């Protein structure tokens with residue numbers, strides 16, 4: 001039986017101290033990094049050097065070479081999300097160290113951002129490359145702008161999640177990665193969501209503010225920096241009793257379930 005934060009997902013916290021680096025490697029588990037604290041450390045994904053800033057989401061699709069380094073004077077901390085328990089269950093866990101030191105930088109600075117961040121436009125003929133996920137970067141500045149713009153619109157928001165955005169594949173509009181979805185969610189001051197349950201599980205990280213979740217009969221109080229898991233088919237709702245906005249980043253396994261007709265949702269008053 002695989003072990004993880006949920007039965008399909010791992011949520012981890014990783015710190016890279018000043019001067020530290022993690023060597024180049026790749027694995028069959030897909031990974032995401034959501035930067036919680038610290039600016040200026042770098043990750044290299046598939047030959048592109050990517051500076052990390054607080055609130056950024058950086059993707060490492062399956063079997064893509066990656067490494068990290070922190071040449072700043074401060075530690076950097078990120079939330080690491082992986083589909084490793086699901087991949088383990090399939091007996092398909094592969095891990096390779098890079099055979100020859102560090103992977104070379106093969107792409108110009110901001111390559112992905114220049115190529116793929118014009119909403120509604122994509123390079124012609126690029127669809128096949130998107131099927132296994134892209135090494136994409138979602139910058140916090142744009143994410144927060146989109147979130148607050150939506151929150152300011154009268155009547156916008158989901159009754160069960162508040163104001164919530166999916167991070168989508170910029171080429172095919174599909175999930176963040178083929179086996180891992182990511183969301184960013186804002187609970188307005190005083191907001192209480194309605195109760196529902198679904199067959200997908202999730203791991204949440206509290207990026208800003210504080211509030212609580214009711215999961216079945218358990219009340220989970222959370223505040224900035226906390227991480228909590230939501231098992232599949234558990235009744236849940238969210239509350240923000242404070243006077244400040246609360247922002248939750250989360251990963252989920254919905255993309256694994258949907259293509260097989262296994263995603264289901266129920267609501268109650």
Ligand SMILES: [Fe+2]
Nearest residue numbers: 025027031066
């Ligand atoms: Fe890794």
Ligand SMILES: [Fe+2]
Nearest residue numbers: 160196198236
């Ligand atoms: Fe939910």
